[in-house]
Amino acid sequence: MEASLAVDLLGIQMKNPLVVASGILGTSASVMQRCAREGAGAVTSKSAGPEPRTGHANPVTLAWNGGVINAIGLTNPGCREEVPLLRETRGRLRALGVPLFASLFAPSVEAFGEVARVIAEAEPDLIEVNISCPNVGSEFGTPFSATAKSAAEVTAAVRKAVKLPISIKLAPNVPEIGRIAQAVVSEGADAITAINTVPAMLIDAYAGKPVLKNATGGLSGAAIKPVALKAVWEIAQMVSVPIIGTGGISCGLDAAEMIMAGATLVGVGSAVALEGPAVFSRIKSELEAFMTQESYPDLASMRGKALPPK
Amino acid sequence: MKTTVNHRSLGGIMRPYRVANVLRENETTHTLLLNDRLPEAQPGQFVMAWLPEIGEKPFSIHANIPLALTICDVGPVSHAMVNLQARDRVWLRGPLGNGFDLRGSKYLLVGGGYGAAPLSFLAQEALQQGGEVMACLGAKTKADLILVDRLTSLGCYLRVATEDGSEGSQGLVTEVVEETIDAFQPDCLYACGPTGMLLALADLCQRRGLPAQLSFEALMRCGVGLCGSCELPEELCQRLGLPGGWLVCHDGPVAMIG
Numbered sequence: 143m144e145a146s147l148a149v150d151l152l153g154i155q156m157k158n159p160l161v162v163a164s165g166i167l168g169t170s171a172s173v174m175q176r177c178a179r180e181g182a183g184a185v186t187s188k189s190a191g192p193e194p195r196t197g198h199a200n201p202v203t204l205a206w207n208g209g210v211i212n213a214i215g216l217t218n219p220g221c222r223e224e225v226p227l228l229r230e231t232r233g234r235l236r237a238l239g240v241p242l243f244a245s246l247f248a249p250s251v252e253a254f255g256e257v258a259r260v261i262a263e264a265e266p267d268l269i270e271v272n273i274s275c276p277n278v279g280s281e282f283g284t285p286f287s288a289t290a291k292s293a294a295e296v297t298a299a300v301r302k303a304v305k306l307p308i309s310i311k312l313a314p315n316v317p318e319i320g321r322i323a324q325a326v327v328s329e330g331a332d333a334i335t336a337i338n339t340v341p342a343m344l345i346d347a348y349a350g351k352p353v354l355k356n357a358t359g360g361l362s363g364a365a366i367k368p369v370a371l372k373a374v375w376e377i378a379q380m381v382s383v384p385i386i387g388t389g390g391i392s393c394g395l396d397a398a399e400m401i402m403a404g405a406t407l408v409g410v411g412s413a414v415a416l417e418g419p420a421v422f423s424r425i426k427s428e429l430e431a432f433m434t435q436e437s438y439p440d441l442a443s444m445r446g447k448a449l450p451p452k
Numbered sequence: 453m454k455t456t457v458n459h460r461s462l463g464g465i466m467r468p469y470r471v472a473n474v475l476r477e478n479e480t481t482h483t484l485l486l487n488d489r490l491p492e493a494q495p496g497q498f499v500m501a502w503l504p505e506i507g508e509k510p511f512s513i514h515a516n517i518p519l520a521l522t523i524c525d526v527g528p529v530s531h532a533m534v535n536l537q538a539r540d541r542v543w544l545r546g547p548l549g550n551g552f553d554l555r556g557s558k559y560l561l562v563g564g565g566y567g568a569a570p571l572s573f574l575a576q577e578a579l580q581q582g583g584e585v586m587a588c589l590g591a592k593t594k595a596d597l598i599l600v601d602r603l604t605s606l607g608c609y610l611r612v613a614t615e616d617g618s619e620g621s622q623g624l625v626t627e628v629v630e631e632t633i634d635a636f637q638p639d640c641l642y643a644c645g646p647t648g649m650l651l652a653l654a655d656l657c658q659r660r661g662l663p664a665q666l667s668f669e670a671l672m673r674c675g676v677g678l679c680g681s682c683e684l685p686e687e688l689c690q691r692l693g694l695p696g697g698w699l700v701c702h703d704g705p706v707a708m709i710g
């Protein structure tokens with residue numbers, strides 16, 4: 143019998159667990175619609191903040207076989223402009239049976255609540271709260287994901303502002319990510335997204351200079367899969383809310399491993415680089431083939447398989 | 453419609469090159485001949501060129517043995533590029549994008565302004581494969597033309613149009629193209645240049661039932677299909693019969709029409 147990839151996230155029905163990660167082609171209704179058409183189970187929009195931002199100057203991204211490094215710098219039209227874009231996108235995705243997750247960020251705890259209130263007007267299926275972008279540190283100070291206290295404060299502010307389901311997106315570069323997950327869940331997070339990119343940089347020996355215009359950026363793709371697996375595996379042992387496991391997923395086996403670490407959904411970002419959005423239908427059919435071959439009838443039967451016995 | 457060509461790459465990290473020689477094409481446009489080649493490159497593909505402290509911008513591959521870029525001075529990065537001297541360094545990642553696909557045996561190449569840059573690489577490949585190449589070059593005035601001699605010496609037939617009539621026919625290159633289609637009966641049209649010219653050519657080719665491969669430009673940031681900044685506007689996609697969400701860096705820069 144063919145394995146089923148269908149999944150229910152907090153009452154949101156999805157045809158498969160693959161989610162377009164935030165910041166990957168989430169910039170327009172047409173491009174998000176394309177991702178949905180090409181097989182994504184859900185689409186996350188590019189993080190929007192209180193005001194428009196052009197982001198950093200080039201070079202902003204480099205991609206090689208081992209991974210991707212980026213310092214895009216949260217380019218976005220500002221949350222007010224984002225609302226009509228999200229509404230249009232939501233309409234187009236609904237027609238395809240694909241939910242929309244709206245990502246947002248802000249420079250202060252209060253601003254997180256305000257931006258969330260604005261974004262909620264577009265009625266996305268879920269709000270993803272990006273408290274972990276490593277690329278705007280010099281402007282916004284330490285990411286809110288750095289301590290359980292600041293992560294919890296942001297969660298509380300967003301929880302107070304909106305009724306929609308919220309997922310808090312965590313950073314990998316903390317000593318105990320499980321504790322941070324616990325703190326945000328106790329303040330009302332419905333789900334956890336993990337991980338954002340790993341702080342990193344490239345230096346060119348011939349130039350004697352950092353390559354990214356912003357000097358530092360975030361590492362993603364194949365290089366960080368083991369980091370992401372460990373983060374999700376730890377979070378799954380500390381909280382019982384669903385996890386959107388993200389980081390270095392580029393094939394069906396990667397997705398299976400992420401689900402075995404405890405993820406309910408699997409985010410895919412950097413893997414879009416070589417193949418384009420067609421990568422979703424490939425990962426989907428590889429995952430389905432693996433499950434069928436290994437006799438997993440559905441995702442639930444595989445979820446958390448690699449976790450230690452309770 | 454065909455969008456996937458299998459020579460797409462991730463571009464990799466920055467590779468340092470040295471300028472071996474500089475050819476002056478006109479007042480504002482220079483061709484940089486570099487000291488090495490890209491691992492592999494197809495006509496129509498592009499590179500992201502980086503000068504530390506200055507910036508990084510996309511440029512078409514003009515030739516690959518040796519690697520050459522033709523740069524028109526329009527802003528900070530291109531200005532610094534045209535002022536490079538022999539032995540200076542420039543860093544590249546690439547090749548990126550899909551590139552042209554040679555179909556049939558009679559090729560009509562159309563270049564507007566510095567848009568002619570990728571056409572000499574294409575002409576070289578086409579002639580090597582035994583094809584016949586007709587090139588139509590257009591520019592505002594004689595001083596803005598590039599590659600006239602290069603394309604002729606490669607063995608292309610050539611027609612030129614300038615808006616002020618200072619060289620070749622007076623008018624837009626699209627008018628010359630219309631006549632050339634009748635006279636030359638090409639199997640496919642290949643073009644690179646301003647968006648307005650590409651759209652006019654798309655209409656013309658659709659009317660004539662002639663397949664076209666049009667190379668578009670857009671604001672490029674990541675260059676590898678992740679950031680969304682180079683998406684072709686939806687109205688343009690509809691007009692050209694391309695699927696929505698078409699990315700110039702990933703699906704293009706060459707759009708296959710008809």
Ligand SMILES: Cc1cc2nc3c(=O)[nH]c(=O)nc-3n(C[C@H](O)[C@H](O)[C@H](O)COP(=O)(O)OP(=O)(O)OC[C@H]3O[C@@H](n4cnc5c(N)ncnc54)[C@H](O)[C@@H]3O)c2cc1C
Pocket residue numbers: 498507509510511512513521522523524525526527528529530531566569570668669670671672705
């Ligand atoms: C796939 C691709 C291939 C390209 N190939 C080439 C190439 O082979 N040779 C080449 O010279 N350029 C090429 N370009 C264009 C080149 O990337 C831009 O001209 C680039 O923006 C120059 O960077 P800059 O920092 O010098 O100027 P910018 O700061 O980017 O631009 C300065 C100002 O000039 C304007 N501008 C940009 N381009 C033009 C133009 N063509 N004519 C008039 N004004 C302009 C901008 O809008 C801006 O206001 C290509 C672009 C793409 C997307």
Ligand SMILES: Cc1cc2nc3c(=O)[nH]c(=O)nc-3n(C[C@H](O)[C@H](O)[C@H](O)COP(=O)(O)O)c2cc1C
Pocket residue numbers: 163164165166188189203210211212214216245272275311337338339361362363364366388389390391409410411412413674678679
């Ligand atoms: C180019 C690029 C832009 C990104 N922009 C955002 C963003 O705006 N908001 C966000 O929460 N994460 C952003 N991320 C992080 C991804 O959503 C994801 O968490 C990370 O890349 C790990 O997944 P991957 O290895 O599959 O890419 C971005 C990643 C990349 C590569």
Ligand code: FES
Pocket residue numbers: 671672673674675676677678679680681682683699700701702
């Ligand atoms: S430049 Fe980033 S998607 Fe094309």
